[in-house]
Amino acid sequence: MARSKREDWRGCPIRFGMGHFGDPWTLLIIRDLMFRGKRYYSDFLGSGEGIASNILADRLKRLHSAGMIDKARDPDNRSKFIYTLTAKGLDLMPIMLAIIDWSATYDAATEAPPEFIAQLREDPDSLMRTLRARLLEEP
Amino acid sequence: MARSKREDWRGCPIRFGMGHFGDPWTLLIIRDLMFRGKRYYSDFLGSGEGIASNILADRLKRLHSAGMIDKARDPDNRSKFIYTLTAKGLDLMPIMLAIIDWSATYDAATEAPPEFIAQLREDPDSLMRTLRARLLEEP
DNA sequence: GGTCTGAACTTGCTTTTTGCAAGCGCCATG
DNA sequence: CATGGCGCTTGCAAAAAGCAAGTTCAGACC
Structure with a gap:
């Protein structure tokens, strides 16, 4: 190939x-x-x-x-x-969140807000829903 | 910057x-x-x-x-x-799986095995455990 | 309607990265 | 101690990225 x-x-x-x-x-x-x-x-x-x-x-x-x-x-x-x-672009969100999670673990200088990471690890589905909703209702 | x-x-x-x-x-x-x-x-x-x-x-x-x-x-x-x-490389697995999920959705010619995708969507955690275990016990 | 300004690109050129083919050094095997 | 596989490295051409300047178009102002 x-x-x-x-x-x-x-x-x-x-x-x-x-x-x-x-x-x-x-x-x-x-x-x-x-x-x-x-x-x-x-x-x-x-x-x-x-x-x-x-x-x-x-x-x-x-x-x-x-x-x-x-x-x-x-x-x-x-x-x-x-x-x-x-929709196709929005569906990249799980990839983005997985990258954020990995980087928050391995980048000592990460700027990811701790409460964002906490929520990402505790209840990723609800975080995703929140983020998507915010994007859809934007002006 | x-x-x-x-x-x-x-x-x-x-x-x-x-x-x-x-x-x-x-x-x-x-x-x-x-x-x-x-x-x-x-x-x-x-x-x-x-x-x-x-x-x-x-x-x-x-x-x-x-x-x-x-x-x-x-x-x-x-x-x-x-x-x-x-371990740091293995921790990329959620990113990889998220990419696979997205591509299985949007690539009409995807070669991802349907039962892999089904398991990925139904119970990703157990799929991850299986994959990690297989990698760790390899010869 | 002519001119001006801000926003979204485009162009031309230099620098960096990639792609390709060939070569080189090390270790194992006969 | 020659031969060959394996893991690279090198040299050169082609493609992509970076940079600065220029162009186009819509709307505002005169």
């Missing part, structure tokens, strides 16, 4: 996952959408890690064509675009 | 994760170790996706220095090395 482009990776579930987010940036964008309430291109640009604008544009395009995010004009300011997670 | 090398990414749990496995190859190696019983350099090389030997050597080095895998001479053939998961 091999030799196919990564976007075409499928079959093996881990390989399929890597085809979609096997790079350093994609899941950081998902994080911004999922946990930090960010919605605009300029929000992602200023997100701390310093993603380059061309890479950001490319990743947004890929996420959109993979059906993980939607893109729409901001009704309050039609010169801006609002990006939001689709 | 920004400008630091990815190996030094920490603080934010997602960023920390991406610093460790924010590339297409690392988790494929973990998959081979975790689900496919692979242990040798040559096993990983021949794993279907066609990783280049220099990249493989580099990723094994990183995984080892991050404490996610061990490297030891094969007692049966001292010209070979055996790679195994450490």
Whole structure:
């Protein structure tokens, strides 16, 4: 096998996952959408890690064509675009939470709030419901 | 912020994760170790996706220095090395299973065995225990 | 309706990472 | 002590990422 482009990776579930987010940036964008309430291109640009604008544009395009995010004009300011997670994107939440759990364990400098981690370990399902509900009712 | 090398990414749990496995190859190696019983350099090389030997050597080095895998001479053939998961590497299992779950949902061509997915969704904890036990008792 | 501004990209160029093919050193076996 | 498998390393070409500057388009203001 091999030799196919990564976007075409499928079959093996881990390989399929890597085809979609096997790079350093994609899941950081998902994080911004999922946990930090960010919605605009300029929000992602200023997100701390310093993603380059061309890479950001490319990743947004890929996420959109993979059906993980939607893109729409901001009704309050039609010169801006609002990006939001689709169901497929929201369904990445268990992956994100598993990463957060692992990192909270192994990163001595973790900034994950202790009560978030506590709830994640005690009752992950209710935490997920809370987070999803918050995302769906956002303005 | 920004400008630091990815190996030094920490603080934010997602960023920390991406610093460790924010590339297409690392988790494929973990998959081979975790689900496919692979242990040798040559096993990983021949794993279907066609990783280049220099990249493989580099990723094994990183995984080892991050404490996610061990490297030891094969007692049966001292010209070979055996790679195994450490506790830190084994603890990636929830992430791997979450990826598998997501991919089984969204990859129409998934090769994940249906009964594996069924058990993953019904009783993930017992599946995890089974998988971990199998890894620990391996020859 | 002309100009200005902010937001969302795009372009061109440099640097870094990856991919590929070949080679090298070590240990086991005959 | 030659041969061959195994685990890498090296050199070079191709692709991706990073950086700075430029372009486009919508809306606001004049």
